[in-house]
Amino acid sequence: MSRKNEILKVAESRVRTGGYNNVSHREIANEIGIKSASVHYHFKTKEDLGAELAHQYTDSFLHALGEPADMINSGENPVARYIELFRTALIRDKKMCLCGLLGAESDCLPDKVRFEIKRFFELNIEWVKQSYVLLTPDDAAHAKTRAIKLISVLEGALMMSKAMDDIELFDLATLDLDLVGSAGSAG
Amino acid sequence: MSRKNEILKVAESRVRTGGYNNVSHREIANEIGIKSASVHYHFKTKEDLGAELAHQYTDSFLHALGEPADMINSGENPVARYIELFRTALIRDKKMCLCGLLGAESDCLPDKVRFEIKRFFELNIEWVKQSYVLLTPDDAAHAKTRAIKLISVLEGALMMSKAMDDIELFDLATLDLDLVGSAGSAG
DNA sequence: GTCTATAATTTGATAGAC
DNA sequence: GTCTATCAAATTATAGAC
Numbered sequence: 001m002s003r004k005n006e007i008l009k010v011a012e013s014r015v016r017t018g019g020y021n022n023v024s025h026r027e028i029a030n031e032i033g034i035k036s037a038s039v040h041y042h043f044k045t046k047e048d049l050g051a052e053l054a055h056q057y058t059d060s061f062l063h064a065l066g067e068p069a070d071m072i073n074s075g076e077n078p079v080a081r082y083i084e085l086f087r088t089a090l091i092r093d094k095k096m097c098l099c100g101l102l103g104a105e106s107d108c109l110p111d112k113v114r115f116e117i118k119r120f121f122e123l124n125i126e127w128v129k130q131s132y133v134l135l136t137p138d139d140a141a142h143a144k145t146r147a148i149k150l151i152s153v154l155e156g157a158l159m160m161s162k163a164m165d166d167i168e169l170f171d172l173a174t175l176d177l178d179l180v181g182s183a184g185s186a187g
Numbered sequence: 188m189s190r191k192n193e194i195l196k197v198a199e200s201r202v203r204t205g206g207y208n209n210v211s212h213r214e215i216a217n218e219i220g221i222k223s224a225s226v227h228y229h230f231k232t233k234e235d236l237g238a239e240l241a242h243q244y245t246d247s248f249l250h251a252l253g254e255p256a257d258m259i260n261s262g263e264n265p266v267a268r269y270i271e272l273f274r275t276a277l278i279r280d281k282k283m284c285l286c287g288l289l290g291a292e293s294d295c296l297p298d299k300v301r302f303e304i305k306r307f308f309e310l311n312i313e314w315v316k317q318s319y320v321l322l323t324p325d326d327a328a329h330a331k332t333r334a335i336k337l338i339s340v341l342e343g344a345l346m347m348s349k350a351m352d353d354i355e356l357f358d359l360a361t362l363d364l365d366l367v368g369s370a371g372s373a374g
Numbered sequence: 375g376t377c378t379a380t381a382a383t384t385t386g387a388t389a390g391a392c
Numbered sequence: 393g394t395c396t397a398t399c400a401a402a403t404t405a406t407a408g409a410c
Contacts, residue, residue, distance in 0.1 A: 017295050018294065019205070019206045019207075020205070021205065022292070025405090040404085040406085042376095045405080046403090094294075095294075100346055103346050103350025104288045104349055104350070105204070105205045105206050105288070107205065107349065108204050108205030109205075118350065118351055121347060121350050144359075145359045145362060148344075152340050152343035152344040152360040153336065155346050156287075156338070156340055156341065156344070157339040157343070160290065160338060160342065162294065163289075163290025163293050164305055172332045172336070173339040175332060211385060212387090223386085224386090224388085224396055224397075227388085227395095228393085228395060232386080233385095
């Protein structure tokens with residue numbers, strides 16, 4: 001793993017644990033065995049580090065999701081996979097969604113970081129919306145609203161599970177979610 | 188307003204904007220015209236300040252909610268008021284829920300603060316659960332799960348609205364929520 | 375090209391002034 | 393009782409070593 005990716009990895013862990021102000025050059029440097037000032041060679045400013053971190057997180061997230069159309073062709077429900085990816089963040093990483101936590105802090109973030117957070121949600125809304133359109137073409141008019149509802153409950157469920165230190169809360173919150181039917185048809 | 192409450196007010200604004208690490212003694216002090224060290228007279232440590240802030244926020248939130256039984260007696264839907272209180276946080280304050288943001292950072296917070304965040308969500312789940320029990324006694328078995336779902340979507344909707352800097356997202360996410368019927372009956 | 379010595383600023387806290 | 397001078401540690405950044 002390149003030095004740059006080592007830095008991003010440590011930064012991701014720390015930001016997903018406590019937000020933008022929970023990461024510092026020194027802690028990153030200590031963890032990978034360089035001096036804190038060395039981080040500045042790889043990322044000119046902290047703002048640049050944060051922005052590149054969020055951008056890469058978004059790309060990696062979308063890559064893990066894949067293409068809704070492909071999934072449907074192979075008999076998989078893309079919305080179910082979307083939910084599962086959020087669950088993975090909680091179960092495997094034991095951490096928040098990077099862009100969820102940063103999104104909540106948006107008003108105090110540097111411009112470049114805020115821009116990348118927005119990009120994450122725009123692309124996520126579009127991905128889920130497209131999935132709903134493919135799953136239920138007759139209800140295409142509601143696809144975007146349903147996408148926003150789904151992402152909201154997933155981000156909120158992550159947040160509550162961390163707050164209560166109880167993974168089961170996530171499963172309760174995401175029980176019988178809107179997988180296929182029109183908004184609120186599950187249950 | 189007492190000095191102590193002045194400090195809490197500034198701290199609340201800053202924490203709700205950027206989390207626990209977004210507040211500092213100096214900024215608090217500057218804003219109210221004292222020296223940063225003076226804050227330590229009113230709150231021994233930052234942990235104590237954070238804990239008292241979260242405790243007071245929780246009490247104030249519950250007080251604004253009132254008693255579900257009273258509301259039902261006077262013909263008001265308590266769940267509708269609950270949703271409205273979250274909306275107020277966004278529209279009037281233009282800020283996150285204090286305990287939502289801190290909850291997402293839970294793993295890096297001092298013990299006393301984490302304890303208060305947990306208390307917020309425990310009391311909120313209980314309040315909403317009780318409301319559902321009163322509204323739909325026949326579905327009492329699902330009341331707690333429905334409460335968790337509702338709080339999740341509200342916290343997530345706040346988060347997304349801040350991330351996208353778009354209040355309308357909150358209204359879309361909370362359109363046709365589970366006000367009375369059993370889980371997922373809305374739509 | 376990669377990294378570090380060093381610095382300016384900020385942070386949380388103590389010891390003590392009035 | 394209320395507040396401040398002062399401090400030790402941490403944070404981001406620069407200038408320059410190798």
